[in-house]
Amino acid sequence: MKIVERNHLKKTRRWVVKIGSALLTNEGSGLDYDAIRLWVKQMAGLITSEGSNQPIEIVLVSSGAVAEGMKRLNWAERPDSVYKLQAAAAVGQMGLIQAYESQFQKHKLHTAQILLTHDDLSNRTRYLNARSVLLKLITLGIVPVVNENDTVVTDEIRFGDNDTLAALVANLIDADLLVILTDQQGMFNSDPRQNPQAKLLTEVDALAPELDGMAGDSKGVLGRGGMATKLRAARLAARSGAATIIASGKEDNVLSRIYLGESIGTLLMANHAPLVARKQWLAGHLQMKGELVLDNGAATVLKDKGSSLLAVGVKDVIGQFNRGDMVVCVDESGYEVARGLINYNSDEAMKIKGYATSKISGILGYVDEPELIHRDNLIVG
Numbered sequence: 001m002k003i004v005e006r007n008h009l010k011k012t013r014r015w016v017v018k019i020g021s022a023l024l025t026n027e028g029s030g031l032d033y034d035a036i037r038l039w040v041k042q043m044a045g046l047i048t049s050e051g052s053n054q055p056i057e058i059v060l061v062s063s064g065a066v067a068e069g070m071k072r073l074n075w076a077e078r079p080d081s082v083y084k085l086q087a088a089a090a091v092g093q094m095g096l097i098q099a100y101e102s103q104f105q106k107h108k109l110h111t112a113q114i115l116l117t118h119d120d121l122s123n124r125t126r127y128l129n130a131r132s133v134l135l136k137l138i139t140l141g142i143v144p145v146v147n148e149n150d151t152v153v154t155d156e157i158r159f160g161d162n163d164t165l166a167a168l169v170a171n172l173i174d175a176d177l178l179v180i181l182t183d184q185q186g187m188f189n190s191d192p193r194q195n196p197q198a199k200l201l202t203e204v205d206a207l208a209p210e211l212d213g214m215a216g217d218s219k220g221v222l223g224r225g226g227m228a229t230k231l232r233a234a235r236l237a238a239r240s241g242a243a244t245i246i247a248s249g250k251e252d253n254v255l256s257r258i259y260l261g262e263s264i265g266t267l268l269m270a271n272h273a274p275l276v277a278r279k280q281w282l283a284g285h286l287q288m289k290g291e292l293v294l295d296n297g298a299a300t301v302l303k304d305k306g307s308s309l310l311a312v313g314v315k316d317v318i319g320q321f322n323r324g325d326m327v328v329c330v331d332e333s334g335y336e337v338a339r340g341l342i343n344y345n346s347d348e349a350m351k352i353k354g355y356a357t358s359k360i361s362g363i364l365g366y367v368d369e370p371e372l373i374h375r376d377n378l379i380v381g
Contacts, residue, residue: 006203006261012176014057014138016242017043018166022183023249024064030071031064035249036099039181042255044107047143056259057138059173061146061166062100068092089150100145110142115149118287121168122326131172138173167233171240171280178237179258180230181249186266187227189214206231206238206268234268239283241274243267282326282379288339290319290327290346292353292372299331302338302380308371309340309378311360314353321346323368340378343369 019039026032046056066085069092070078079085093113101111114134120126137144148165163180170178185200192198204211211231227246234244247254247265257264274280294302298313309329321327322345329338342349349372352360357370 006263006267009177009259009261012056013054014059014173014175015046015177015179016059016061016166016170016173016175016237017179017181017255018061018162019063019181019249020162020183021063021067023181024062025067031068031095031099033099037103039249039255040100040103040107042253043143044104044109045256046259047109047141048107059134059138059144059146059169059175060100061162061169062096063147063162065089065092065096065147065150068095086151093147093151096147097145100143104143112137112142112144114144114146116146116165116169117149117152120149121172122287127172134169134173161229163229163233164236167236167242167244170237170242171283174240174274175237175242178234178242178244179255180233180244180246181254182230182246183248183250184227184246185248186246186264187211187214187231187268201266202263203267203269205271206234206244207272231268236283238268238270238272239274240280241270243270279379282340282377287326288328289321289325290317290342292317292327292329292342292349294329294331294337296332299329299337302329302378306375306378306380308375309338309373310357310370311349311352311372312354312356314349314372317346317350317353319346327373329373338373338378338380340373342373343371 017039023035024031043058043060044050047058049055066078066088069088069090070076072091072095073088075084075088079088093115097111097113104111114130116130120130134144146165146169148162166178166180169175187201188198189201190198201211201214230244230246234246237244245258245265245267247258251257251264254264292309292314293316294309294313295315298309301307301313302309315332319327321342323343324341326339327342328336329340331337344352348364352363352372355363357367360370361367
């Protein structure tokens with residue numbers, strides 16, 4: 001189990017660093033090259049061990065492409081049109097990568113551009129390929145710069161924000177730590193803009209339920225993610241045992257100070273055993289194709305015993321899906337219990353719901369699998 005506390009950060013060896021749009025873009029007027037220079041200097045120091053006892057492997061997830069593209073296209077406001085946004089991303093991605101490459105070159109480090117979509121990580125083969133490439137780049141001493149492939153992505157297959165993408169990358173490469181740099185000091189127990197008495201959370205379990213009411217859902221003009229998305233990202237990263245630090249990228253030497261264990265920002269700890277690799281992949285699926293409503297008995301068995309899901313425990317089937325699609329399982333109150341890859345399509349599932357496994361052959365005329373969802377293809381919680 002990777003339980004990362006402040007005094008253990010020097011022992012971490014693989015980081016994912018995410019830098020948000022609000023930090024990168026000078027209030028929307030293109031990239032802040034001075035800020036990029038300083039962050040790269042810190043990352044390079046950690047990678048080459050100049051700023052650490054031992055080298056740290058870093059994968060960078062960076063926002064800023066759309067904002068840079070808007071500047072280059074002389075657009076004052078973020079466009080509503082999907083194609084205009086994709087055009088801005090395509091134009092801005094050139095400037096963003098050039099900025100990082102030129103700065104890392106000063107430290108004799110190469111970068112590699114990696115553009116991902118949700119499809120890349122939901123397809124098992126492409127997921128494994130992406131993992132292999134990222135790990136190979138890391139071993140070669142190259143800094144991968146990851147972003148969502150905005151030029152081809154649609155809302156239906158979008159990660160939603162780069163916080164989520166960064167968390168999935170942390171899962172992908174088995175990172176020890178996810179660092180989310182933002183324009184806020186960290187996570188507070190209430191919105192500090194509304195409550196001057198709000199207190200900064202320093203160290204807390206990422207899964208602590210009381211955090212849900214503290215996160216809020218504010219977001220900036222240029223970015224899509226607020227504090228709620230950062231909390232969700234921390235919980236997703238925790239599935240592979242990675243701790244998360246949310247901190248202000250405006251702090252001097254923020255990355256170096258995090259490495260040294262200084263109490264800066266909010267540390268969201270992953271205080272539970274990481275999921276095995278296949279379960280991590282399943283947990284990373286963001287797009288559900290359908291929904292199964294379980295009776296109370298089936299919901300309890302899944303939560304407490306991690307068993308396979310049988311048709312007899314299903315009360316209702318919602319949506320259209322095919323065999324092998326990801327579906328969400330909810331209890332009678334609508335609370336998510338699990339999600340997994342289903343063995344029957346929606347029409348078949350509707351016909352056999354509520355029936356014992358022994359009845360499936362008589363209803364459908366065949367039996368593909370005795371379970372609706374096998375436990376190996378099921379992620380609970």
